[in-house]
Amino acid sequence: MTITHVIRSSGVMVPPSESTPSGTLDFSVMDALPIVQMDVHSIHVFRHGQEPTKLIREAVSKALVPYYPLAGRLNRLSDGSLQVNCTGEGAWFIEASADYSLESVNYFDDILLVPHDDLLPTSPPESDGLDPLVRIQLTYFTCGGYVIAQSNPHSLLDGIGAAQWLSTVGEFARGFQKSTIAPVWNREAIPTTAGVIREPGVSPPPPSMPLSFELLEPASIDISQEHINKLKNEFAELTGDYCSTFDVVVASLWRHRTQAIELEKETEVNLMFGVNTRQFLEPPMPEGYYGNCFYPVKVTISSGWLVEASHAEVVKLIKDAKARVPTEFRKWLKGDELEASDDPFSFPLAYTTLCISAWNGLGFNTVDHGWGHPVHIFPIQKDLSIMPVGALGLPPSPNKGIRVMTCCVNKKHLPSLVDYFK
Structure with missing residues (x-):
């Protein structure tokens, strides 16, 4: 079967459902390491859902209240350290629909055939001046199943943190009034002295590049x-x-x-x-x-x-x-x-x-x-x-x-x- 049709909405910014703290939060020295300066992309396939888009978008909005730094914007300082400006602008959310069923592709059992360019969220147009930290696309299929795809900076959420955030979205979608696990910023617990000692002004070396590339x-x-x-x-x-x-x-x-x-x-x-x-x-x-x-x-x-x-x-x-x-x-x-x-x-x-x-x-x-x-x-x-x-x-x-x-x-x-x- 040739997969050709996934139609995306233009995308909307989803702000926190309530007012949240403003100001600036510092990242840890570990968040600024070259090894985590990348976006992480993940795809989550769900078998059933009853018009889930509105419910999950509202759940994202509610979850951004305790996770308010995720609704902010990244700020990289001249010394390489990172901050998040807690602006409350929100996360980027795209609604999409596919003209085929998840059963017809065996729920993407063969990950080598997953059309990730269709399922992963695109970024807002540069002309809009938006630079969200979290981008989500919900794609709805003819069978009633859906796929949640998320992109976020590794510096903001590690794997445990990303799963915790998405679990909280799920809890709010199920009607919880607060998350089971309260999110903790606590980046200051990792000492600023951590890491390799270098001369002042010398940046950490990036991972060494291979002498030759293998496809x-x-x-x-x-x-x-x-x-x-x-x-x-x-x-x-x-x-x-x-x-x-x-x-x-x-x-x-x-x-x-x-x-x-x-x-x-x-x-x-x-x-x-x-x-x-x-x-x-x-x-x-x-x-x-x-x-x-x-x-x-x-x-x-x-x-x-x-x-x-x-x-x-x-x-x-x-x-x-x-x-x-x-x-x-x-x-x-x-x-x-x-x-x-x-x-x-x-x-x-x-x-x-x-x-x-x-x-x-x-x-x-x-x-x-x-x-x-x-x-x-x-x-x-x-x-x-x-x-x-x-x-x-x-x-x-x-x-x-x-x-x-x-x-x-x-x-x-x-x-x-x-x-x-x-």
């Missing part, structure tokens, strides 16, 4: 819950220790990807992923915090070791790296003297580096506007990736397990990677 091919890989449980049980029997779903899935992907790309044995390969560090602050970050609070984990080993190691050995390597996070994060918070080259938030963008993000446990799957949870959630990378990435998500309900959405190998190596998981 990366997207793929979607499903790993069943039965297989995940089997790998967990094998690790427990061999080591007497526990490992998580994240550990076994990432170990499998990293190991099989390295086998697929056929590197020389001495070649260093890197695994990168972020760990939520809210609980490692003193005192811990309160529930409801929706800014960035994470620490990057980097695991480096030779290609030869990785492809020859057992699955359990790779899992242990990942677990050991995660166990070092509390100590390393607290050291980073204190601003201990480090060379710029040791900045943990700067890493090589190379074909030998695999970057992982975990979407499966953030809370997006429990968002409910009154007609049930989404059947499918996935991130969208609008621009061609220049670094190998893998996002861990959930397969469309009612299936169990993990869906790995990757853009991590070139066309030559893609068949080998996919074959490992069959």
Whole structure:
């Protein structure tokens, strides 16, 4: 089936439903890191809805009262720090309709065929002088189902925060008078001294660029819950220790990807992923915090070791790296003297580096506007990736397990990677 018709409205600015505080709020030093200076795009597919546009638009307006910074505008200072001007102007909301049903495209089960250019919200015309922080498009389908697509700066909302915000929208749509989890700004809890110490006036180095670019091919890989449980049980029997779903899935992907790309044995390969560090602050970050609070984990080993190691050995390597996070994060918070080259938030963008993000446990799957949870959630990378990435998500309900959405190998190596998981 060829998908040709999605009709968008011109879009409207949705302000908070009540008056909200004005003034300026400072972002944390973590929100201003180069690694989070990007927009995050996500798509959420819902099976049922009864003319949901008006209800959800009103819910967005209500949710912007406790989340009033999201209705403001970003201000970047000359020193690179960020602020939000709490203007109360609102979020950008687009209503759209499709002339086909979600059933006809199997609820976008094949994410490689998702028409994200039709589903993701466009920005307001430049002539309007509007620069909203949050952009939402609700697309209604002939079957009564709908898709919510959101774009927002990573500096404003991390993954946990974005899921928390969308859950609050769902609660107001269901008639709640206030959100279950009260949002907390609290960016000042991350010390301004955090990070690599540099000479005054020297900016943090951006992630290093690859020497050569690889054209990366997207793929979607499903790993069943039965297989995940089997790998967990094998690790427990061999080591007497526990490992998580994240550990076994990432170990499998990293190991099989390295086998697929056929590197020389001495070649260093890197695994990168972020760990939520809210609980490692003193005192811990309160529930409801929706800014960035994470620490990057980097695991480096030779290609030869990785492809020859057992699955359990790779899992242990990942677990050991995660166990070092509390100590390393607290050291980073204190601003201990480090060379710029040791900045943990700067890493090589190379074909030998695999970057992982975990979407499966953030809370997006429990968002409910009154007609049930989404059947499918996935991130969208609008621009061609220049670094190998893998996002861990959930397969469309009612299936169990993990869906790995990757853009991590070139066309030559893609068949080998996919074959490992069959």
